[in-house]
Amino acid sequence: MSEARPTIHDVAARAGVSKSLVSLAMRGSPKVSERSRSLILAAAAELGYRPNAAARSLADRRSHTVGVLVLDLHNPVFAEILDGVQSEVRTHGYSTMLVTGGADPDLEQAELEKLLEFQVEGLIVIAHRLPGSVLRRIAKECPLVVVTRDDVTGPSIDTVRNDDVAGARLAVEHLVALGHRRIVHLSGGDNRVSQDRRDGYLEAMRTAGLAGQSCVIDGALTDAGGYSAAQQALDLEPRPTAMFAANDMSALGAIAAVQDRGLGVPGDVSVVGYDGMSLGALRTLSLTTVAQPLGEMGALAARRLFDRIDHPRRRSVRLRVDAALVPRGSTAPPRRSDHPRG
Amino acid sequence: MSEARPTIHDVAARAGVSKSLVSLAMRGSPKVSERSRSLILAAAAELGYRPNAAARSLADRRSHTVGVLVLDLHNPVFAEILDGVQSEVRTHGYSTMLVTGGADPDLEQAELEKLLEFQVEGLIVIAHRLPGSVLRRIAKECPLVVVTRDDVTGPSIDTVRNDDVAGARLAVEHLVALGHRRIVHLSGGDNRVSQDRRDGYLEAMRTAGLAGQSCVIDGALTDAGGYSAAQQALDLEPRPTAMFAANDMSALGAIAAVQDRGLGVPGDVSVVGYDGMSLGALRTLSLTTVAQPLGEMGALAARRLFDRIDHPRRRSVRLRVDAALVPRGSTAPPRRSDHPRG
DNA sequence: CGCGGAAAGTGGAACGTTCCAACGCTACTG
DNA sequence: CAGTAGCGTTGGAACGTTCCACTTTCCGCG
Numbered sequence: 219m220s221e222a223r224p225t226i227h228d229v230a231a232r233a234g235v236s237k238s239l240v241s242l243a244m245r246g247s248p249k250v251s252e253r254s255r256s257l258i259l260a261a262a263a264e265l266g267y268r269p270n271a272a273a274r275s276l277a278d279r280r281s282h283t284v285g286v287l288v289l290d291l292h293n294p295v296f297a298e299i300l301d302g303v304q305s306e307v308r309t310h311g312y313s314t315m316l317v318t319g320g321a322d323p324d325l326e327q328a329e330l331e332k333l334l335e336f337q338v339e340g341l342i343v344i345a346h347r348l349p350g351s352v353l354r355r356i357a358k359e360c361p362l363v364v365v366t367r368d369d370v371t372g373p374s375i376d377t378v379r380n381d382d383v384a385g386a387r388l389a390v391e392h393l394v395a396l397g398h399r400r401i402v403h404l405s406g407g408d409n410r411v412s413q414d415r416r417d418g419y420l421e422a423m424r425t426a427g428l429a430g431q432s433c434v435i436d437g438a439l440t441d442a443g444g445y446s447a448a449q450q451a452l453d454l455e456p457r458p459t460a461m462f463a464a465n466d467m468s469a470l471g472a473i474a475a476v477q478d479r480g481l482g483v484p485g486d487v488s489v490v491g492y493d494g495m496s497l498g499a500l501r502t503l504s505l506t507t508v509a510q511p512l513g514e515m516g517a518l519a520a521r522r523l524f525d526r527i528d529h530p531r532r533r534s535v536r537l538r539v540d541a542a543l544v545p546r547g548s549t550a551p552p553r554r555s556d557h558p559r560g
Numbered sequence: 561m562s563e564a565r566p567t568i569h570d571v572a573a574r575a576g577v578s579k580s581l582v583s584l585a586m587r588g589s590p591k592v593s594e595r596s597r598s599l600i601l602a603a604a605a606e607l608g609y610r611p612n613a614a615a616r617s618l619a620d621r622r623s624h625t626v627g628v629l630v631l632d633l634h635n636p637v638f639a640e641i642l643d644g645v646q647s648e649v650r651t652h653g654y655s656t657m658l659v660t661g662g663a664d665p666d667l668e669q670a671e672l673e674k675l676l677e678f679q680v681e682g683l684i685v686i687a688h689r690l691p692g693s694v695l696r697r698i699a700k701e702c703p704l705v706v707v708t709r710d711d712v713t714g715p716s717i718d719t720v721r722n723d724d725v726a727g728a729r730l731a732v733e734h735l736v737a738l739g740h741r742r743i744v745h746l747s748g749g750d751n752r753v754s755q756d757r758r759d760g761y762l763e764a765m766r767t768a769g770l771a772g773q774s775c776v777i778d779g780a781l782t783d784a785g786g787y788s789a790a791q792q793a794l795d796l797e798p799r800p801t802a803m804f805a806a807n808d809m810s811a812l813g814a815i816a817a818v819q820d821r822g823l824g825v826p827g828d829v830s831v832v833g834y835d836g837m838s839l840g841a842l843r844t845l846s847l848t849t850v851a852q853p854l855g856e857m858g859a860l861a862a863r864r865l866f867d868r869i870d871h872p873r874r875r876s877v878r879l880r881v882d883a884a885l886v887p888r889g890s891t892a893p894p895r896r897s898d899h900p901r902g
Numbered sequence: 903c904g905c906g907g908a909a910a911g912t913g914g915a916a917c918g919t920t921c922c923a924a925c926g927c928t929a930c931t932g
Numbered sequence: 933c934a935g936t937a938g939c940g941t942t943g944g945a946a947c948g949t950t951c952c953a954c955t956t957t958c959c960g961c962g
Contacts, residue, residue, distance in 0.1 A: 223701070272679055
């Protein structure tokens with residue numbers, strides 16, 4: 219129960235020194251004598267003293283905290299990016315404040331504003347649904363790194379992402395190489411990342427001479443989204459032999475939909491995802507995917523952020539990391555009977 | 561870039577009023593005249609004023625923030641509990657500060673201490689690996705609700721959990737009812753929850769007259785943990801016909817291991833998980849599981865917390881929610897040939 | 903033996919809020 | 933027309949730190 223917590227004054231009184239010396243001692247300053255230090259530490263321990271971060275950050279004008287906004291904690295992909303962020307942030311001696319907006323722009327904005335009120339020294343946004351104007355305004359107040367997208371630019375906005383267009387091409391090329399022709403794309407909806415992946419799909423289909431076969435079905439970046447999009451895809455005549463889903467989660471949904479029709483993956487339909495979440499490596503799922511170096515992206519983002527905190531006027535940086543196709547068990551050549559004269 | 565942010569004084573000067581009035585206006589007090597209010601709001605907007613949460617919480621002696629510690633963000637189960645927490649916290653007008661300790665006791669403790677320094681008004685701990693002594697000490701400073709466990713008690717510690725022993729019994733009874741006899745348990749290791757589930761398993765095996773068949777293999781509450789435990793289980797002679805995994809994630813790992821041996825689930829081996837994460841409902845996985853009402857547990861925890869914040873001396877409460885067996889595609893009767901004379 | 907300088911310790915002024923007691927008005931009441 | 937009630941507004945004192953400029957103490961050295 220939180221009866222009036224002891225403050226630095228209480229510790230000072232008990233140790234018989236001034237509050238200033240307590241402040242020094244608590245932060246491990248070398249200009250405190252051994253004697254005083256142990257006196258103070260003992261007093262603090264006895265009282266159960268705990269520094270007040272609010273007071274500290276007020277006086278110090280620094281919070282030693284960075285804010286992180288993630289799109290959605292249900293998708294393990296973000297946990298993996300977060301791992302990279304967190305470990306880097308910790309080595310810099312900072313804390314992170316983590317919030318989610320659940321893919322809702324208004325909520326996301328509200329959460330970001332809250333972070334700013336807490337005086338975070340920097341912001342990492344791991345995927346988002348925010349309008350560029352909001353992001354740019356926020357970047358005026360605080361260094362900002364956006365992971366996953368680089369469509370919003372500004373003098374103090376750094377970005378870390380893979381090339382989604384190129385990645386999507388890899389997926390399609392993989393399927394084409396296996397002999398697929400009727401390849402549909404289960405899109406992730408109306409957000410930048412999904413748009414890029416769709417564009418990559420369309421482009422690759424064109425390049426492969428399959429422009430006429432192109433077919434995009436709208437879904438969402440969730441298992442449910444993939445499921446319902448795949449259902450529609452399976453109603454097409456003739457039935458597609460392969461699906462490229464906008465991300466791994468929706469690919470899982472798609473696989474479920476295929477199986478619910480009594481069809482097999484990859485026997486009847488091949489499925490490719492995107493992201494490279496570690497769950498997909500499990501044999502049960504064995505999901506062929508376009509893998510991004512998730513942890514690395516997080517770490518990179520954090521490093522960019524600290525770089526900018528240290529050098530506020532550095533030119534903004536757009537980092538690109540490489541995605542790679544990881545072939546696994548959810549893709550295979552199409553059945554003979556499905557094989558159109560190619 | 562963050563050149564000296566405008567403060568309440570700057571707004572006051574620009575609007576031609578006192579700082580006190582600005583403070584009132586920013587918080588929407590009714591005792592501010594329409595005229596002043598709009599003057600102040602305009603000035604604030606022009607300057608891009610944003611209240612400083614540190615200063616506010618210092619002056620106010622309340623942070624309007626609760627801290628949440630989650631065991632592990634990689635397991636979507638926790639995201640589902642978190643949903644319940646967040647929505648409840650929001651309706652109370654509070655913010656949440658979210659941290660993880662990655663199942664590392666030292667890290668968990670460090671993160672909790674940090675939350676306390678931020679003067680959170682309450683703490684929700686969603687699964688943890690902390691010694692009781694730490695938790696009790698922390699509960700002295702701040703209301704605390706522990707979700708998932710209730711082994712640590714104290715005058716201001718509330719708990720929300722399901723009965724893991726009973727839940728584990730459900731899992732075993734389900735398998736027994738299907739006709740299984742050689743049922744192994746893939747344990748989740750040395751933590752309270754896993755111990756309870758193991759105890760429930762042992763108890764139910766005894767009740768079913770299968771004490772002699774009991775077999776616990778040590779794993780961990782992750783996909784990797786389930787995978788390796790299942791590998792060992794599959795080496796047993798005679799091979800078990802069913803596995804009860806300590807949680808859903810490890811059940812997925814177990815299924816993968818079975819399939820990697822060229823065996824089928826549920827054809828050769830049935831697998832039951834525990835938790836009821838929504839991912840398990842996907843046809844691809846179709847995981848039979850003991851489902852906890854995850855979101856509800858989160859919401860319940862948050863409500864307990866606010867109740868205690870409002871009434872600090874209320875007796876501590878231990879809530880139990882019911883888990884239910886959800887039969888899905890990962891369990892089936894054992895093969896004839898595997899069927900020992902029962 | 904006095905002096906300089908380092909080491910150890912101090913009190914007061916910030917930091918940006920909120921709260922509180924008190925203020926000047928205006929408008930009503932008797 | 934004095935008294936009072938309320939409204940809108942105000943300055944100053946907190947809140948718990950850190951920082952700074954300063955003091956005291958002590959030591960070695962010329």
